[in-house]
Amino acid sequence: MKVKVIPVLEDNYMYLVIEERTREAVAVDVAVPKRLLEIVGRERVSLTTVLTTHHHWDHARGNAELARLLPGLVVLGADERICALTRRLAHGEELRFGAIHVRCLLTPGHTLGHMSYFLWEEECPDPPAVFSGTGCPVPTCPTSLCPIPLSLTHPTPQGMHCPWPAAAHAWRAQFSRCTRAWWRPWAPCPLRHRGMRTMCPRCRQPWAKNSFTTPS
Structure with a gap:
């Protein structure tokens, strides 16, 4: 495959x-x-x-x-x-x-x-x-735009490919200071524009710190 x-x-x-x-x-x-x-x-x-x-x-x-x-x-x-x-x-x-x-x-x-x-x-x-589409983006959990079962709010061991512009926007817009300090080492530059995939290799941040999960 x-x-x-x-x-x-x-x-x-x-x-x-x-x-x-x-x-x-x-x-x-x-x-x-x-x-x-x-x-x-x-x-x-x-x-x-x-x-x-x-x-x-x-x-x-x-x-x-x-x-x-x-x-x-x-x-x-x-x-x-x-x-x-x-x-x-x-x-x-x-x-x-x-x-x-x-x-x-x-x-x-x-x-x-x-x-x-x-x-x-x-x-x-x-x-x-x-x-997983947009169901499990980096940093950890499903992107929630509608009510979801509680079982989906638990952290996952690894996320999907997270495109740089989307990740950068989330980082600037909502990440807390401590989360930014954790997140920056693996996503400081637009790797995607050099043909590289942009996915954190191992992420275990809590649901509450994942800006992608903010309901809208």
């Missing part, structure tokens, strides 16, 4: 997951379809499915155009508001793309229909991958 991380919109990411034996590919959160198709062509894979974590424009706005460019494309997600949705997924549902297994995990909070995806290959040395 090969995962391509694709920076888009200056503050977001798309992902292309490739089953290396069959060359089938699955995209996650299509925001800029033309950029995605460039990578698809470069990798010489067949894109068959889109997994969308939630309906917000910066994660789903490219679905309709991509479906128009690729007839027969399947668009999956848990929220009926997702653009060009083909089929609505249920919590715990499992999918299969060649040797790649996908487990669908409903993670409401950022949106009520937010879905995360756990992907793995059996008997494969590559590690599994979790695509």
Whole structure:
């Protein structure tokens, strides 16, 4: 299983997951379809499915155009508001793309229909991958824009890729002085603009100190 991380919109990411034996590919959160198709062509894979974590424009706005460019494309997600949705997924549902297994995990909070995806290959040395959309950003916890279960407020051991502009804004706007002192060593420069991913390798800050979780 090969995962391509694709920076888009200056503050977001798309992902292309490739089953290396069959060359089938699955995209996650299509925001800029033309950029995605460039990578698809470069990798010489067949894109068959889109997994969308939630309906917000910066994660789903490219679905309709991509479906128009690729007839027969399947668009999956848990929220009926997702653009060009083909089929609505249920919590715990499992999918299969060649040797790649996908487990669908409903993670409401950022949106009520937010879905995360756990992907793995059996008997494969590559590690599994979790695509959590905006459900679990650095520093620690789900981005809460609507009421969420208490179980989701516990710190997580590792966050998702956090684009530099979004992280910098949160740092400037809301982080406490002590949290800034902790946060600055690993995110002091715009690594993303040099083609690098910007994710804290290990974060265990409490829910109360995570500015991304402030309800709005």
